[in-house]
Structures are given as C-alpha cells and as structure tokens.
Amino acid sequence: MKPLGSLSLDLDNEWAYIKTHGDPAWESFPSYLDLVVPRFLEVLDRLGLRITVFVVGQDAALEKNRTALRSIAAAGHEIGNHSFHHEPWLQNYSNEQIEAEIVSAGDAIADATGERPRGFRGPGFSLSRSTLETLAKHDYRYDCSTFPTYIGPLARAYYFMTAKLSPEERAKRKALFGSISDGLRPLRTYRWDLGDRSLVEVPVTTFPILKIPIHFSYVLYIATLLPPLALPYFRCALLACRALRISPSLLLHPLDFLDGDDVSSLAFFPAMKMPKERKLAVLVRALEIYRDLFAIVPVGEHASAVERVEGARRIVPQFGT
Numbered sequence: 001m002k003p004l005g006s007l008s009l010d011l012d013n014e015w016a017y018i019k020t021h022g023d024p025a026w027e028s029f030p031s032y033l034d035l036v037v038p039r040f041l042e043v044l045d046r047l048g049l050r051i052t053v054f055v056v057g058q059d060a061a062l063e064k065n066r067t068a069l070r071s072i073a074a075a076g077h078e079i080g081n082h083s084f085h086h087e088p089w090l091q092n093y094s095n096e097q098i099e100a101e102i103v104s105a106g107d108a109i110a111d112a113t114g115e116r117p118r119g120f121r122g123p124g125f126s127l128s129r130s131t132l133e134t135l136a137k138h139d140y141r142y143d144c145s146t147f148p149t150y151i152g153p154l155a156r157a158y159y160f161m162t163a164k165l166s167p168e169e170r171a172k173r174k175a176l177f178g179s180i181s182d183g184l185r186p187l188r189t190y191r192w193d194l195g196d197r198s199l200v201e202v203p204v205t206t207f208p209i210l211k212i213p214i215h216f217s218y219v220l221y222i223a224t225l226l227p228p229l230a231l232p233y234f235r236c237a238l239l240a241c242r243a244l245r246i247s248p249s250l251l252l253h254p255l256d257f258l259d260g261d262d263v264s265s266l267a268f269f270p271a272m273k274m275p276k277e278r279k280l281a282v283l284v285r286a287l288e289i290y291r292d293l294f295a296i297v298p299v300g301e302h303a304s305a306v307e308r309v310e311g312a313r314r315i316v317p318q319f320g321t
Helices: 014-020 024-028 033-047 057-061 063-074 095-113 129-137 152-162 167-172 180-184 216-225 227-243 276-293 299-307
Strands: 004-010 052-055 078-081 190-193 198-201 249-252 295-297
Touching: 004 276, 004 299, 014 024, 033 063, 033 276, 052 057, 052 063, 052 095, 057 063, 057 095, 063 095, 078 095, 078 299, 095 129, 129 198, 198 299, 216 227, 216 249, 216 276, 227 276, 295 299
Parallel strands: 004 052, 004 249, 004 295, 052 078
Antiparallel strands: 190 198
C-alpha cells in the first residue's frame, strides 16, 4: 500500500497577485478564474486526483466568479478558506480583524460553493496565534499555513526587487514569505496546543533536511533554468520523504497552469515565460510521479488521518499574536 500524501491549490486570483505586488489595478478585481478553473479541473480529472482548493473570500463574494467556484465543489474537490482580502500581512491584524477576515471568507465561500470550509491557509503563509485560536473557535479542523524553509528572506528580496511599493507598503510586507527560522518548523503533521483546544497543522512539505521548496511552482521554475534537473530533483525529494516516513502535502498555484500569453499582467512571475504546452507537460509528469509514489488525498483527509493517530506531536505556538 502506498503511503499517504495530500495535494492542494491556492486559488490566488489575478487581482490578488497584483495587489500584493503594489499595482493599483487590483481594485477592479481582474479575474482569470473562468480560464484557469476549467483547465486545472481537466488535468486533475484526467489524473484521477481529488484535492483541496483554497478559495479567497473576495472572489466568492463576486457574482462573476460563482459559476467557476461552484464547479470546483461539483467536481468533488474539498474547499478551503484562503482569507477574505488575501493580504499576506494577516499576522499584523488585530484579533477582531482576524476573526472578521476568517468568518466573512467562510460565509462567502459557503454561499458560493455550497461547501463550508473546515481548513485554512493564510495568504503568503501568514500565521499567528490569534489566527489559530480563531480557527479553533470557529470549528476549523486544520490549518496548513506553515512552510518550513530557510529561503523565505531570499524570496522576499526577489519580490521587493520586482514590486512597485512605497516605503509604507514595504514595511507592511516586511514578514512576507517568513524568516530563516521557519526552516526549523517540523515537516511532519502535528497538533497546535492551544490550551483547551487543539488544531491539526499540515505543513507544506519541503525537501527533507535541506528544507528547500519542492512544490510545483518551484519545479517549473527549475525547468526554466535547468530543464533536465527539474523532475529528477522532484522525484529525489519525494523518495526522501518516503525513506523518512514523511507524508508530504504539496501545493499548486493557478500560475502553474498559465503562461504570459494567458495573463500578460503577470508575465514577470517566474516560469510565466515558459509556453503553457511545455509547462503543462512538465506539471502533469510531476503530478504523475507524485501519484505513483503516494496515495494522494485532499488535505482534510490528511488531517483526519492524523486525528486518528493517538499521541500525535503537540506544539505550543511560540510566535506573536
């Protein structure tokens, strides 16, 4: 029997990317959901995969996105909460703002898709104790906002080089993509100990020991620089997970299914210059490798497997509120 692995997709829309990048055009909420949702649903159906799709509340609140979002749930995929406003500085919010963010997103997503989310991922992997306590209070079963890697500051530096940001906006984003210390976080699924409550944490898996990314956007980026290395690197990382008995949880993004011709406003992102036919070929092969080595389930099923295990590791949150 193959070991367990999970797969999710953060459904960051066009407006969310350019908002984080400092482009005021986000205020009109440009959307590529009508293009990308059918594309990734077709790929997942062809591969026989059911995954978790984390939806942004603002998208769910807009009537123009309802058909695309409902089709995801209709195809049998789990729906998760990816915050309402998709601001990667969520950890800077007050307790009241965090609660409003999570509750309003959950309500909008349930209304749009017919499925109430029970899992959460913070935008840009933003997380705080207040977020965890709010999730537990509102009966969320799991969080998956941790990204155990040492390269967060490098990703932030690249982002600042390409973004159009004022000093105030840079200050707001100073914790974007985390710190070097995030690499010390566990790769194995565990429980957050919140006193009278607990919450399952399913980390986004990175290369065991090395703690460098292995999610599909990173594999596609490697494929633009060193094409022969991308898939062997990915396979090696997954074999390391099997050897160390780590159940991986991997991550897709909409831009993994798009190129610069599809969305010209995002052509500056890594791997967006790769033609989508080649991009999809690499992506599908990587997904096949993952499927061959692990039994892929939605993140909620991954969390349920942990809940059934007695004595799962418990960790008290140490970051600020």
